[in-house]
Amino acid sequence: MSDQPPTMLTQPQAATAARAGGGEKVLELAGVTVELGGRRILDDVAFSLRAGELTGLIGSNGAGKTTLLRVILGLLAPTAGSVTVNGPDARHSVGYVPQKFMLDPDLPVRARDLVALGIDGHRLGVPRPSRERRERVNRMLDAVGAGRFADARIGRLSGGEQQRVLIAHALINQPRLLLLDEPLANLDLRSAREVVDLLARIAREQRIAVMISAHEMNALLPVMDRVVYLADGRAACGRAEDVVRADVLSRLYGHRVEVIHVAGRVLVVAGEGDDAEPSHPHHLDPEEH
Amino acid sequence: MTRSPHTRTTWIPRSTETAVHALLRALVEPGFFADGAVQTAAVLGGVVAVVAGLIGVFTVIRSQAFAGHALSDIGSAGGSSAYLIGLAPLWGFVGISVLAAAAMERIGVQRARGRDVATGIVLGVGFALASLFLYLGMTYHNGSGEIPTILFGSVFTLSSSDLPLVIGLGAVALLVALTLYRPLLLASVSPELAAARGVRVRLVGAAYLLALAITVALCDLTIGAILSTALLVGPAAAALRLTSRPHRAALLAAGISLACTWLGLLLAWDSFYWPPLRHGWPVSFFIVTLVLIVYLAAGALARGRHLRG
Ligand SMILES: Nc1ncnc2c1ncn2[C@@H]1O[C@H](COP(=O)(O)OP(=O)(O)OP(=O)(O)O)[C@@H](O)[C@H]1O
Ligand SMILES: [Mg+2]
Numbered sequence: 001m002s003d004q005p006p007t008m009l010t011q012p013q014a015a016t017a018a019r020a021g022g023g024e025k026v027l028e029l030a031g032v033t034v035e036l037g038g039r040r041i042l043d044d045v046a047f048s049l050r051a052g053e054l055t056g057l058i059g060s061n062g063a064g065k066t067t068l069l070r071v072i073l074g075l076l077a078p079t080a081g082s083v084t085v086n087g088p089d090a091r092h093s094v095g096y097v098p099q100k101f102m103l104d105p106d107l108p109v110r111a112r113d114l115v116a117l118g119i120d121g122h123r124l125g126v127p128r129p130s131r132e133r134r135e136r137v138n139r140m141l142d143a144v145g146a147g148r149f150a151d152a153r154i155g156r157l158s159g160g161e162q163q164r165v166l167i168a169h170a171l172i173n174q175p176r177l178l179l180l181d182e183p184l185a186n187l188d189l190r191s192a193r194e195v196v197d198l199l200a201r202i203a204r205e206q207r208i209a210v211m212i213s214a215h216e217m218n219a220l221l222p223v224m225d226r227v228v229y230l231a232d233g234r235a236a237c238g239r240a241e242d243v244v245r246a247d248v249l250s251r252l253y254g255h256r257v258e259v260i261h262v263a264g265r266v267l268v269v270a271g272e273g274d275d276a277e278p279s280h281p282h283h284l285d286p287e288e289h
Numbered sequence: 290m291t292r293s294p295h296t297r298t299t300w301i302p303r304s305t306e307t308a309v310h311a312l313l314r315a316l317v318e319p320g321f322f323a324d325g326a327v328q329t330a331a332v333l334g335g336v337v338a339v340v341a342g343l344i345g346v347f348t349v350i351r352s353q354a355f356a357g358h359a360l361s362d363i364g365s366a367g368g369s370s371a372y373l374i375g376l377a378p379l380w381g382f383v384g385i386s387v388l389a390a391a392a393m394e395r396i397g398v399q400r401a402r403g404r405d406v407a408t409g410i411v412l413g414v415g416f417a418l419a420s421l422f423l424y425l426g427m428t429y430h431n432g433s434g435e436i437p438t439i440l441f442g443s444v445f446t447l448s449s450s451d452l453p454l455v456i457g458l459g460a461v462a463l464l465v466a467l468t469l470y471r472p473l474l475l476a477s478v479s480p481e482l483a484a485a486r487g488v489r490v491r492l493v494g495a496a497y498l499l500a501l502a503i504t505v506a507l508c509d510l511t512i513g514a515i516l517s518t519a520l521l522v523g524p525a526a527a528a529l530r531l532t533s534r535p536h537r538a539a540l541l542a543a544g545i546s547l548a549c550t551w552l553g554l555l556l557a558w559d560s561f562y563w564p565p566l567r568h569g570w571p572v573s574f575f576i577v578t579l580v581l582i583v584y585l586a587a588g589a590l591a592r593g594r595h596l597r598g
C-alpha cells in the first residue's frame with residue numbers, strides 16, 4: 001500500500017470525467033443471495049461500483065442495507081453469488097464507516113488516535129510516533145473538517161463530529177472503495193449536507209467509489225450518480241435519473257410518491273391520495289414497465 | 290536481619306544526604322531497605338504492580354473488570370488445590386486462571402451479555418472448588434496458616450526463587466499486550482470497525498484474556514486472590530481519569546500501581562511497631578487502601594480540571 005500522504009481535496013481532477021462514468025469497476029456483485037435464520041434477506045443482488053462515483057444504497061429499515069455492506073466487506077459469506085473487489089490487497093482497499101454505534105465517553109482514545117488507527121490499526125505491535133505520521137493524521141482531520149476537535153475523546157463528540165472522525169479513519173489509507181452505513185442518520189440538515197458534499201468531493205477528487213446507505217435519500221439526491229434500491233430482498237439499480245422517477249419509486253415505496261424538480265434539485269414528496277399500485281415494491285425490471 | 294541504615298547511602302546523592310536521611314529516618318523504620326525479605330517483596334511486588342497497571346488499562350477499557358475479578362476468585366481455588374497437593378501456590382493460581390479464562394472464552398466472553406453470564410458461571414464453580422480445597426487442605430495439613438495467605442496474599446513470605454517464574458509470566462503477559470496493542474485498541478473502540486480491517490477480533494480477545502489470566506494469577510500471589518482486582522483495575526481506572534491517551538494511561542497506571550505497592554510495603558514494615566506490637570498489619574491492606582486513595586484523588590483532580598475548563 002502506498003505510504004504517500006493523501007492528496008485529499010487538493011487535486012483539481014475533473015469531476016465531469018466521473019460524471020461521465022468513465023471510472024474503472026472497483027466492485028462487482030453477481031447473484032448475491034443471503035439467508036439468515038432461514039429467511040432470505042438478499043435475493044440475487046447484482047451491481048457494480050465505479051471509481052469516482054457516489055452510489056446511494058437506499059432501503060427502509062430492515063431492507064438489508066447493513067447485511068449487504070457486511071457481505072461486501074467479507075464479514076458475512078453470501079449463501080450464493082460472488083463479490084469481487086478489483087485490485088491488489090482487496091481487504092485493505094475498502095474503507096468502512098459502520099452504522100451508529102455507542103462509544104464509551106471515557107474511552108481514552110482521541111479523535112486523532114482513531115484516525116491514526118486507520119493507518120495501521122490492524123498491524124501488530126505498538127505504533128511508532130513520527131512527525132510524518134502526525135502530519136498525515138492532521139491533514140486528514142483537516143480535510144474532513146475535524147481539526148477543531150482532534151484532541152477530544154471520541155466518545156464525547158457529537159454524532160456529526162464522530163461521523164467526520166470515522167470518515168477520516170476510513171479514508172486515511174486511501175481506499176479505492178468507501179462504504180458508509182447510514183452516515184446521515186443522526187445529523188441535522190446542515191451537517192448532513194456538509195457530510196454529503198464532503199463525500200461527493202472525496203469520490204470525485206480521489207477517484208474513490210463511495211457507497212452511502214440511507215433510508216431517506218433526499219440528502220443524497222444532489223450528488224448521487226447511481227442508486228441501489230433494496231426492497232423485498234431484491235435490488236434495483238441504475239443511474240439516479242433513471243431510478244428516481246415517480247412510477248419506479250411509487251412501486252418501490254408501496255405508496256404514491258411524486259418526484260419534483262425544483263431549482264436544479266430533485267425533491268421526492270409523498271403524493272396525494274393513495275392510488276398506488278402494488279403494496280410491495282418490485283424489482284426494477286425493464287419488462288415490468 | 291541487618292539493621293544498618295548506611296546501606297541507604299548507595300542511592301542518595303551526597304549533597305542531599307543529611308536532609309533526606311533525616312526524613313527517611315522519620316518515615317522508615319530502621320532496616321527496611323536492608324532486609325532480604327523486603328528486597329524480594331519489593332522486586333516481586335514491583336514486577337507484578339507494573340504488569341497489573343499496564344494490563345489493567347485494557348481490562349477497564351474493555352469493561353472486563355468483572356471477568357478479572359472472577360478469574361482472581363477462581364484463583365483461590367487454584368492456590369488452595371496447589372496447597373493441598375504440596376505445590377507452590379503460583380502454579381495453582383496460573384493453572385486455574387488460564388483454564389477458567391479458556392472456559393469463559395468458550396461460553397461466550399466476546400459479547401457483553403454473554404460475558405457477564407460466562408463470568409458468573411465460572412465464578413460460581415470456582416468458589417465452590419475453592420471452599421472444597423481449602424476445607425480439605427485444612428483437614429489434611431492440620432493448619433490454617435496458608436489460608437489467609439492464599440486469600441489475602443503475603444508478599445513478605447515470597448522467596449527470591451519465585452522471581453524467575455514471576456518475571457517470566459509477567460513478560461509473557463506484557464508481550465501479548467504489546468503485540469496486540471493496536472488491534473486490541475481498535476477492537477475495544479468497535480469490534481465491527483476492527484473486523485472490517487481484517488482483525489480477527491475473537492482471536493485477539495482470547496489472547497488478551499490469556500494475558501489477563503496470567504496477570505490476575507500474579508496479583509493473587511502478591512496481594513491475594515480476594516484483593517487482586519483492586520490492583521488490576523484501581524490504578525488503571527485512576528489513570529484513565531487523568532489522561533485521554535491510551536499509552537499514557539498504561540504508563541501512568543503502571544507508575545501508580547508501583548508507587549502504591551512500594552509505599553504499601555513500607556507502611557506494612559512500619560506497622561511492625563504499631564499495635565498489636567511486633568505483628569505488623571497485612572501489606573495487602575495498605576496497598577489496596579492506597580490504590581483507593583489515588584483513585585479518589587484522580588477523580589477530584591479530573592473534576593477540578595473539568596470545572597476550570
Ligand atoms: N444475524 C442475523 N440473523 C437473522 N436475521 C438477521 C441477522 N442479521 C440481520 N437479520 C435480518 O436481516 C434483515 C436486514 O437487516 P439489516 O440490518 O441488513 O437491515 P438494514 O437495511 O440495515 O436496516 P436499518 O435501516 O434498520 O439499519 C432484518 O430483517 C434483520 O432482522
Ligand atoms: Mg442497517
